[in-house]
Amino acid sequence: MPHRAVTHSRRYRPAANAKRLFRRIALGFALLAAQSLSGATAATSIDTAASHAAVVDLQTGAVLLDKRASEPMPPASMSKIMTAYMIFERLKEGSLNLDDTLPVSEEAWRKGGSKMFVEVDSRVSVRDLLQGIIVQSGNDACIVVAEGLAGSEARFAEQMTARARELGLRDSRFAN
Template identity: 50%
Template sequence: MKSAIKRLLPWFLLLLPLGLPVGAQTTTPAPPELEAKGYLLVDFHTGKTLAELNADERLEPASLTKIMTAYTVFRELASERIKLTDQVLVSEKAWRTGGSKMFIEVGKHVSLEDLLKGMIIQSGNDASVALAEYVSGNVESFANLMNAHAKRLGMTNSHFTNPNGLPDPELYTTARDMARVAVALIREFPEYYAWYSNQEFTYNGITQANRNPLLKRDPTADGIKTGYTKAAGYCLVGSAKRDDMRLISVVMGTPSPRARAEASLALLNYGFRTYESHKLYPVGQPIENLRVWYGEQDTLPVGPERDVVATIPRGQYDKLSARIEKTSDMNAPIAQGDQLGDVVVSMGEEEVTRIPLVALQDLPKGGLWRQAKDSVLRMF
């Protein structure tokens, strides 16, 4: 059935505007009840929210802050302003930072890669400060950079004042904002994200285990970060991938390490049991040849700007339908990548996802004869 539906979806694109039936709404099981101040479960590929509680309430992030710190450093690596092999001089401020430690030593040089692993795997507050000082000169300037990236990612309810999450009245975030940066980190930096699944890291002769309990309790889990302060409670941003489906869970303000782990597992298991994801059209695949006016040719192949993925309740795949919504202006010249409409996937009356539809090649304006012919055709 699944392969048949995939073959038929382009056919649906043509027939749905005629009003063919598309299936009924479905009821999904309620999410589990959790001991947490706030939580969120989202599908990585589609961003669909599968479960939530107080997902937009401002809460203290504790060491979840280090996800934003890592993302900020990864962006600097991508810009080639810094390199993994750079040797970072450890300041007294970094060395004296309290809480969880990587155990770097003042006055010594540590590679930037080791500092990242010390922060990601060992949750080193000292490593976080050393990274911030190296990237921006001081913690305050680095926090400004963190906030700039947060704003760009749409994290509208977050504000960062330090790179490690130590308590500060002006340091806050939400479960939804934490999911946003987690998705961005995995999508933009898969090569660095692999470090989050490392079970342990050794530096300066000291081996410390990864604090994420999901790595030992769920073989499909591969990240991301724990956090704890007395005010924030026990927090965890988790991620797991089963088959082609990846979920992001955010749990904040639980009363104990055990409650944190059990809540995260309950959310992930609920999501995987209740929902399924399907890639309907890969990026770059021609979906249709649209009629274009005044061009060197009459039609132009169009396809999705990115993968068209649908997250739906399990067992409802055959109720999916899709259509193209075209823009009104379909006149040459058109450049490759220009948006010409949307691919809209629905299930019953509910719109599941909407992805921009773009030109897959350039289409220059045609000669005078073609332009004149199309002008006449458009009159009729």
């Protein structure tokens, strides 16, 4: 039996994929919240170990749980999701290509926490950096992207904050 190549008629659209990812994450949280509340006629208290939480009835808009929901908190992996989103936007507009490479500074190489293990003074493709951010939650990959796209972590954080506000995340602030 001869081998046939598989072709895809759908175009790769990174920004659409990022938006779809955001929607799926939000929907997952909403479904999880709805599932935990189903069967309860009038939940008087919802117990959670989370330091911050908010549950809203999407039908009525009623706030079912507000546990320090308006207080600032560290962004955790949200900063990595936003970094990936910024990459996807640049890919969509054409100012960046998956095969483009970005230089690895000593600062990025030395960064602690989770890593994709970039080599100092090397160049890494945007494709590999995206995988390092999304799959390995690589702090080093995020710094390479920040320095490569904005010149510094601080400037990239300002750009992420501005874009988050444009997306309606009024209280989000990214910083190094």
